Amino acid sequence: MLSQDQRPPQPKADGFFEGENMLRMVASAIVRLSQQSGPGDPVYDATVQNTYNQLVLLCLGKGHAPPGSVPEMVRWAAERSIGEWPWTLPEDFDGASAFLVDELTRTPTQQCWEWRIAARDVAAEQVENQLMLEAISECRAARAPASYTAFRKLLISKPVLTDAERVALGDDLDLELLHDVIKRCYDPVPASYVREGVYAVCARCGCLLVPIGRDRYVCELDRCRRDQHTRVGRRVEARRSGLYQLNRPLRMFITGPGLAETDLEAELSRRGVRVEMWPNFDAYDLRITLPRGRVWAVDVKDRANPALLGRSALPLRSDPLYDEGFLVAPQYRFDEREDYGRVYARHRTDAPGVPDLISDTELLARVDRELARSQRNTADRDTVGGAADA
Template identity: 60%
Template sequence: MVTARPAVSAVFFDGEPLVRMIASALFTLSRQRAPRNPVYEDTVQTAFNHLVLRCLRHDVLPPASVPDMVSWAMHRPLHEWPLGLPDDLDTADGFLIDPQTRLPTQQCLEWVISAPDPAAEQYENEVMLGVIQQCRVARSPESYTAFRRLLITRPVLTGTELALLGEDLDLMLLIDTIKRSYEPAPGSYLRDGQYAQCARCKCLLVPIEGGRYRCELDRCRREGYPTIERTLDPARGNGVYQLSRPLRMFITGPGLAETDLEQDLIKKKLQPEMWPNFDAYDLRITLPNKQVWAIDVKDRANPALLARTARAFIPAPPYDQAFLVVPQYRFDEREAYARIFARHVADEVRDRVRLTSDAEFQRVLTRELRRIRRITTVHSTDGGSSNA
């Protein structure tokens, strides 16, 4: 006699929807500060249930519990999960939880942000769009620029420093949003009663085994164990506060590449306009021949998810060429980065926005500036116009 297998619901998630559910569940767990009743939020339990169902349908031993699912996220790269992801979305080293810091990785957060989930939108989208709207109404682009620089350059503040921001004329308009964007630093970042700040990105470092520290940002981690810029005693300065994790990951992280590029352009005798028209794009430069380039900077691990969220640039202020610039190390880590992006980006974006690494963009810009100088020299020699 054959024993019938228990009936299971025909409605279940796999592939991309399931990855988004799991990533959102892991992010929710990472923000849970105290025991709750029931133990897990519905989103967490639902993600676990669907993962178990997916495993059973494919004769894979499922995780035994939610903590076991978290263990999978720390020790199994995404391509080893029985999820049915397309190759472009599957990465060999795509852990959802960093096994050393036990925090969601950037890849995990990219899946969260890509999900149609109000909790995810609140952090990167709702906060920034709310600030843009507030600054537009007040006709205060300088407040938006100051806010953006604050998130990039000062992701960690003492309570005293946070309070003093209310005296900054450019930030006064947004002080309530600023206070909501920073949250008390958790005790898990403490070592010997002190917080340590990364010298490169200024985020808090996470203590790991062997007396070392690990930075949350992919770029800092790739460059090895970090240098400590300063330590902070929470008993002094009225506590320590840091930006919420998605803002650190998606504003502070790429913002460093934006401001690095800004400094490189200034060295080339160009004057970049940062976040013009309330962040229509990240940088706007006018070349010596009056040609205008628009630049948006992204630092994303997953080129397919980046491509799906890529949009044609807002045409105001106007520009002649548009560039989507990604740090070179992303292309070094994934040789097919550009090809995967091209397969997933919308046709109207592919025709209007050029994807380059930051290194390639610098080469393109250098060649164009040399071309302009040659033409200008020829015109000047011939007694013609100095404009190309």
Template identity: 55%
Template sequence: MAGGREVGGPSRTALPVLPGVAVVPEQRARRRRRGRGEGVTTTGTKDARTRSESTSGTDEALLRQIATALACLSRLRTVPNPVYPAKVQNAYNRLVLHCLRRGEEPPGSVPEMVRWAGERPLTEWPLKLPAEEFPGASPLVDPETRLPHQLCLEWEVSAADPAAELFENELIREAVARCRAAKSPQAYTAFRALLTSRPVLTGAELALLGGDPDCGMLLHDVIKRCYEPVPASYQRHGTYRQCARCRCLMVPLLHGGHRCELDRCRRDGTSDEGPRLRAGKGGLLQLSRPLRMFITSPGLAETDLQAALLKKFGITAEMWPHYDVYDLRIPLPGGRHWAVDVKDRVNPVLLARSLTPFRNEPPYDRAFLVVPRYRFRDNEAYGRQFRRNLPEDLADRITLLDDRAFLRLVADEIPSPRDKAGDPRTEGDPRA
């Protein structure tokens, strides 16, 4: 994914339930919520629309702050002193004040705020936001794995200066700078392929990468900072389980079985339990969770598209050209090229807002944003919501398509065998 990739630092597997006193009985809170109604409401009056527009900016900022707090909690390895980091306590305090001003029952503690995130879809939070900003009905946190969903991380990285995005950008910029200095674009391509295809490494494998001529010799210290020790919570009966599809570690569930944490595997129904792994003497390491979410997952969509172009049309696409100005550069007949950026995002509104123009080096004739098909199945209004929020200066410069529609468009550009051979009905001199 070119530019502004939203990925992050050290992560833990699940949100901790840290000490806190639940001062608001849950049953009473639920009764009051049912009596008043909650979440996003629509009204036919102009005054109500005006009030909603005036508060939506504040409510959106609060949602970003809550998402950042949840992501922060998920990355804690120990209970800090004071118990909650300032960004967590501040988010909770703002949520309580917001609820009181709206006449809503607030969560009684930080753990209860976390429970809200695992039990309530965003439509049931006391927030006034446009309905299109609430895609799907999933909560911010998976109630079984206690991991923030991708939707939560997308809201986090849309906040000002999120730690996750700063960490990721630093790594990517450093990798790009080193490869540029060495005049080795192939090393950067190998680095991106590594993050896509090998989200889990043993300690011995990571050490051996230091002698890898493709990218390890140049970028070994950057690679080491991308990986972190796997927490014990991923382990069951002394072993870890990989997802057969994406090769990320699966999360053990309380009542048995495992679940892949990537939307890509869970939502399109192709997540299967893969091989078991043991840590070994060197330990087991995995990419930090936001890297898995925002680099590995769309990276798989990118390489799937690359493979489909080769298999269907014999087209060899250039991956991450010119140090990742975009994701694929696709050669077409007549010396033309198409530029493609692949995004695998839940929220089309946040996606549209985050886009910047494609750089024209290397040059291309058309630019496309390609999103996996399952996102459109989950949200039938995905394309409309994206277009409504796309900056005006990009409206005529980027075309949004799902991956299947894009491949059909490529097929239209490839001459058929009859076109190549010429139509026998029109070949030769018509006067003959």
């Protein structure tokens, strides 16, 4: 038997290739693989191959059996939660329920996309820097805020377009300015969404449903996946019309949160509250004018990981002015994770002015309290005025 000094050195991963850095690398590799239309030459690009190599080293250095190939690494991502991989993460990341690949659709999850981004703002890095900021720039130059608002509403309300609907957008005067940008937002739909010659659209969010097996559909958006029974809205025959859908980052980081934004707009309007959407070319998402002229600014985020949300949080822009600002997440995120708000607070950046996080349900409750207070004050003034007249 060899003595300890005579044994060959064991492979050891560099300290950088551990924990969050390694998780981010694996997430990036999985997203890159999902965007590949077919085998390349070499089969895997340098980013994917290097990630796999470093994962193998990490496993061997920690005494774990590594995945035997890149496809097996992807299988790990579908079958092992991020807490079961041989890396070390902060306890409050709650890796027990988070997977990088959806076991049903075999596509990257929202968690995977969020981890993939090293920048502070997921939507800005993936979408806004490329397409959204281009839209803002063009609308600013033309002094056309209505065009930007119409563009945002299009991405939220119509994530899927037939060829005829796509062509008809050219007749919309508000969208005419951004026709080229819109074309680049939508991609042709791959055949994987077709079942028996038909595409199915989610009745709740308007995105395409993924067919599973013979008779089941699932939606890719987290907000819809919570429903036990996915509802099919319209159906589109594949042979009759070409079909286009927003690219995946736009569906995830614009359409998803956008539905929460427009739901809030509808609820506030029902209460008689004046709401401006995406003021000053998206300074924030909702500008709410309350009785007595108080103004609240609201930014809506729909993130799977509250720790990453906290790290990416920034102060709201100050133009247009407001009295109080809020960061809002859909209530279902708090229902899924009881500690969602606390984890956000622990990881929130130290920059001054970063807003507190509340749910959309809590925001509406605060608005209701403001309205009730205003009504009481009005009633008290009427009472005093009536007594003075008497």
